[in-house]
Every structure is written in C-alpha cells, then in structure tokens.
Amino acid sequence: MDFSRAVSLLGRPSTDPDVQALLASLKIIRQPSVDVDENDDDRVLSAEDWLINRQLGIELGFEARAHLLGEDDFDPNTEPMVLSQVYFYRNHPEVKPYRGRLPFSIGLDDGRTGVRAKLAAYEPTRRSYLRDTWEMPECRLTVSYVDDSARIGFVLCLLRPPAMPADADDAAVVPSIAQIARVMGKPLTDPELRLTFAPLRLEQNLEEDETGSIAALTRHLGIELRFRYLDGGRDQVLANVLFYREHEAEGARWPGQLPKGLLFDDSPEQVIHKIGRPPDHLLDEEFEGYATWHFVEYSLQVKYSAMENCVLCVQMALGATLSA
Numbered sequence: 001m002d003f004s005r006a007v008s009l010l011g012r013p014s015t016d017p018d019v020q021a022l023l024a025s026l027k028i029i030r031q032p033s034v035d036v037d038e039n040d041d042d043r044v045l046s047a048e049d050w051l052i053n054r055q056l057g058i059e060l061g062f063e064a065r066a067h068l069l070g071e072d073d074f075d076p077n078t079e080p081m082v083l084s085q086v087y088f089y090r091n092h093p094e095v096k097p098y099r100g101r102l103p104f105s106i107g108l109d110d111g112r113t114g115v116r117a118k119l120a121a122y123e124p125t126r127r128s129y130l131r132d133t134w135e136m137p138e139c140r141l142t143v144s145y146v147d148d149s150a151r152i153g154f155v156l157c158l159l160r161p162p163a164m165p166a167d168a169d170d171a172a173v174v175p176s177i178a179q180i181a182r183v184m185g186k187p188l189t190d191p192e193l194r195l196t197f198a199p200l201r202l203e204q205n206l207e208e209d210e211t212g213s214i215a216a217l218t219r220h221l222g223i224e225l226r227f228r229y230l231d232g233g234r235d236q237v238l239a240n241v242l243f244y245r246e247h248e249a250e251g252a253r254w255p256g257q258l259p260k261g262l263l264f265d266d267s268p269e270q271v272i273h274k275i276g277r278p279p280d281h282l283l284d285e286e287f288e289g290y291a292t293w294h295f296v297e298y299s300l301q302v303k304y305s306a307m308e309n310c311v312l313c314v315q316m317a318l319g320a321t322l323s324a
Contacts (some may be wrong), residue, residue: 002101003025003026003056003058003086003088003100003102004088004100004101004103005016005158005219006022006058006060006086006101007086007103007157007269009022009083009110009138009184010083010084010085010138010157010159011082011083011084011159012080012082012083013080013081013082013083013228014031014047014062014064014081014082014083014279016169017084021084023051023060023283026051026053026056026058026060027053028053028060029218031081032049032050032051032062032083033059033080034046034047034049034079035049035307036076038209040234041203042076044064044076044286047064047067047139048062048063048064048067048084048279049061049063049081050063050138050145052087052095053159054094055088055096056087056098056100057089057092057095057096057098057099057107058086058087058088058089058098059086059087059089060083060085060086060087061084061085061086062083063081063082063084064076064079064080064082064123065079065080065082066082066166067079067224068082068161068162070162070164070246070250072250073232074087075133076262077320079124082159083159083207084158084159085156085158086156086157086274087152087154087155087156088102088103088154088155089158090108090122090151090152090154090155091146091147091152091153091154094155094168095150102143103157104119104141105118106118106120106143106152106155108117108152109151109153110151110152110323111145111149111150112132112150113149115132115143115152117240118135119141122135122136122193122311123132124151127265127266127267127270127309128267128269129267129268129269129304129306129308129309130144130284130306131143131144131309132145132317133267133308133309133310135160138157139157139159139160139264139309140157140158140159141155141157141158141310142155142158142307142309143155143156144156147241149278150313153226156307158308161246161247162248162295163246163253164247164254165246165250165252165256166219166220166221166222166252166253166254167220167221167252169261170200170220170221171221171255171256173199173200174199174200174221174223174254174255174256175196175199176242176256177259178258179196180196180241180316181259181297181298181316182196183238184238184239184241184252184297184316185238185239185318185319186234186237186238187235187236187237188213188235188237188238189274193238196217200215200217200221201217201323202215203223205217210228211228211229212226212227212228212236213227213238214226214227215227218249218250218251219251219252219253220251221254222244222245222246222248222249222251222252222253222254223242223243223244223254224240224241224242224249225238225240225253226238226239226240226241226242227239229317237318239317239318240315240317240318241315241316241317242313242314242315243256243258243313243314243315244312245264245310245312245313246311248264248313249313258311258314259300259314259316260274260275260300261274262274262275262311262314264311264312265310265311266311267309267310268289268291268302268309270302271291271302275293275300279291279292279293279294279295280293285306286306287305287306287307287308288303288305288306288312289301289303289304290302291304296315296320298314298316298318299318299319300314300315300317300323301314301317302314302315303315
C-alpha cells in the first residue's frame with residue numbers, strides 16, 4: 001500500500017478525519033495520548049506517543065500540541081495530539097520492510113548516492129553526518145543508511161517545530177563570547193562577571209543547588225550559567241555556560257554568538273570543520289551525539305541531534321566540569 005500521503009498530514013490533530021483514516025488503513029486501533037504518572041494525572045512523563053505497524057514498516061509519532069509550541073502548562077487529558085513524525089522503515093530491526101511508494105521520489109533500493117541525486121534541487125539545505133537531512137517545503141526529511149550507505153535504513157519526515165526566538169530587547173544586550181570567556185573561572189562575586197551578566201538579570205535568576213548555584217535563563221534567553229566550588233575553594237566560580245537551541249531546554253534559542261563561530265544549524269561535519277581538528281572525545285548515540293574539545297581557555301562540548309544533524313547545545317566548561 002502507498003502511505004507516502006501521510007507526509008501531507010503532518011501538523012494535523014489525531015482527531016482529524018484524514019488522520020483517523022490513516023490509522024484505520026494501518027490497522028491501528030489505539031489512539032495517541034500523553035503519558036502521565038499513574039499516581040499523579042497532572043504529572044506528564046512524556047508528551048509524545050508512537051504508533052507502529054511492524055508488518056507494513058510504518059511508524060507514526062504524535063506530540064501534544066502545547067508541548068510542540070513550547071508550552072508546559074496544559075491539561076494532558078484534553079490536549080490535542082498532533083501528527084509530528086512519519087517513519088518509513090526499509091531495513092530496521094524487528095520491523096518488516098516498507099514496500100510502498102516513498103516520499104519525494106526516493107526509491108526503495110536507493111543508497112546514499114541515489115538519494116542525494118534525487119534530492120539535488122534541495123542540496124543547499126542538506127546537513128550530513130551519519131545520516132542525511134534536508135529541509136523540504138513540506139517537512140524536515142532525514143534518511144538513514146545501512147551497509148556502508150548502500151541501502152536505506154529508514155526515511156523520516158518530521159514536522160518542523162515552531163521558531164522560539166529570544167525577546168528582542170534581551171537579545172540586544174547579551175554578552176559576546178569574548179566577554180563570557182574572559183569571566184570563566186572568576187568568582188560569583190567578581191565585579192566584571194556581575195557586570196557582564198547584569199543585563200541578563202543574573203541576581204534575580206540565581207538559585208542554589210547541591211554543588212553551588214545555577215542561573216537558568218533558558219525560558220527567554222536559552223542560556224544557563226553554573227557556578228561551582230572547584231579544587232576545594234571557598235568561592236563559587238563560573239564553571240559552565242550552556243547555550244541552547246530552541247526547545248532543547250523548553251525555551252528560546254540563545255540569540256548571541258556561539259564559540260568558535262559555530263551556528264545552531266551547523267551539521268556535526270560542519271562543526272568539526274569549523275573547529276579545525278577532530279574532537280578529543282566523540283560519542284555517537286542513536287538520537288544524539290557529543291563532541292568535546294579541550295582548549296587552553298576552556299573545554300568545549302557540542303551536543304547535536306543525530307537525527308536532524310543540527311546543534312542542540314554548546315557548552316563552555318572549565319577542565320573536568322563538563323556536564324550533561
């Protein structure tokens with residue numbers, strides 16, 4: 001059967017008649033829902049749900065609409081679930097191969113070379129690493145490969161999340177990377193450090209935790225500052241600065257510069273090229289990856305999406321203080 005039309009349904013609620021018809025054609029009876037704590041109906045464990053037909057090689061991902069929009073205050077029992085992802089599996093464990101038409105004229109027997117050739121018109125949007133990602137007019141497209149890229153593992157069509165820019169007034173006063181690097185390792189009481197982060201309302205957002213203090217400015221500015229006691233010292237010093245892509249910390253995208261000229265839309269390949277040498281440590285997982293470099297001034301860790309090939313978080317850290 002041909003399920004490539006499912007891509008045109010991305011963004012529609014699960015109650016939409018066409019989405020319901022899709023579920024019926026896949027012989028899926030269960031309806032998507034928010035996963036809540038059995039002992040607390042208001043505590044959301046996951047705002048996403050997955051429905052799969054292993055015989056046909058299709059999986060549908062749904063997400064609570066409010067969560068997709070970056071809202072954290074919603075009723076999990078009534079919030080609409082939106083179709084946000086469609087997987088077409090060709091070579092995947094415990095799933096039979098999809099045998100229908102693939103979207104965007106991709107062939108069932110294509111490998112990486114063939115897929116790239118068919119999507120040549122969208123080459124400027126391609127981000128690559130272990131997988132390939134393109135920005136298509138209808139969706140974000142990721143293709144995974146197996147057997148040294150000779151065959152397709154899966155084709156994934158994703159609904160692009162809405163942009164969450166930082167407030168324009170706040171964005172106008174964020175410090176530069178040079179300013180931030182200059183105060184790394186300085187005590188929380190240091191006048192230059194206080195002046196650097198005063199426009200971000202450091203004082204109003206500083207909270208103590210078990211190892212020091214944190215200023216979580218992620219909701220509106222996409223940055224987090226961590227102050228720690230290092231080497232038995234009596235003063236908390238700025239040990240970690242984390243810059244987030246929108247939605248990564250359930251908030252806005254950091255509007256300022258990133259270290260080493262990086263951009264959130266860089267692929268892992270582009271990140272390594274910009275830094276100019278292979279990472280000192282590299283960890284690739286199924287959905288995310290981490291690349292770490294150690295420099296004289298600080299260590300740098302880049303967390304990236306292994307599915308969408310973009311930067312999720314960039315962390316500047318002192319020595320051994322790198323943290324997730």
